[in-house]
Amino acid sequence: MFERELLKGSLGLMLMALLEQGPMYGYQIAKHVRDQTDEVIDLKEGSLYPALHRLEKEGMLEAFWQRREDGVDRRYYQLTAEGMRVLTERRAQWNRFSAAVSKVVSDGSIQ
Amino acid sequence: MFERELLKGSLGLMLMALLEQGPMYGYQIAKHVRDQTDEVIDLKEGSLYPALHRLEKEGMLEAFWQRREDGVDRRYYQLTAEGMRVLTERRAQWNRFSAAVSKVVSDGSIQ
């Protein structure tokens, strides 16, 4: 009920940052994030897939289907050129923002 | 349209962290945050006051009116004991969360 709200606004950024390293598919992304953050961030399907579709519609990502030998279809997402450009902006914005919050939140002993 | 979403979930935390240092009133809080974060975070009244009321209702804050000599009323907010306890939790949660996001978001060269 609180953790949930923290993610708002940074999920899209995280997805774009991940896909900067190369195309990935949904399930893979979720696992990657879960592992890389020691389960601090556990992307739920109800957030992940809508977020990917949203970014695709905004032109940040492009998607393509790929069938595995066993017949399982996977939808891969990759960052567009526009997505790359916007990622740079949002990364900087996140850094500014998180530094600002941390400054206020870390107790007065620093100030 | 994006910055807005980043704030979700961390506004309450920031307010509680500020009030840890002593009672403050709404306008003062907004100015303090704006100054302390070099205007990165600019709390709007439509967010600030509802957030304060919310925290009050949740028992995190207590409020009292105080009249200045010139007749202007100010509503001061202070952290409750329960608020103090919850603040500790949320502070830790924010640190975990922001570290996790930063890890994913900072490019692959670190990994």
Next chain:
DNA sequence: CAAGATACTTTGTAATACGAGGTATAGAAT
């Protein structure tokens, strides 16, 4: 054959930042 993991989808709901509007006072500028 049942159970779990993999893999994607959609619908409805709850939470919340903020725009925009409102009220009221004090002091400075025109």
Next chain:
DNA sequence: ATTCTATACCTCGTATTACAAAGTATCTTG
């Protein structure tokens, strides 16, 4: 005198969005 700016509070409606929950389908493992 009046307008403007700053201070100081409030509330309603809207947009956004994470997620729970449900569904579909395949493959592997017990």
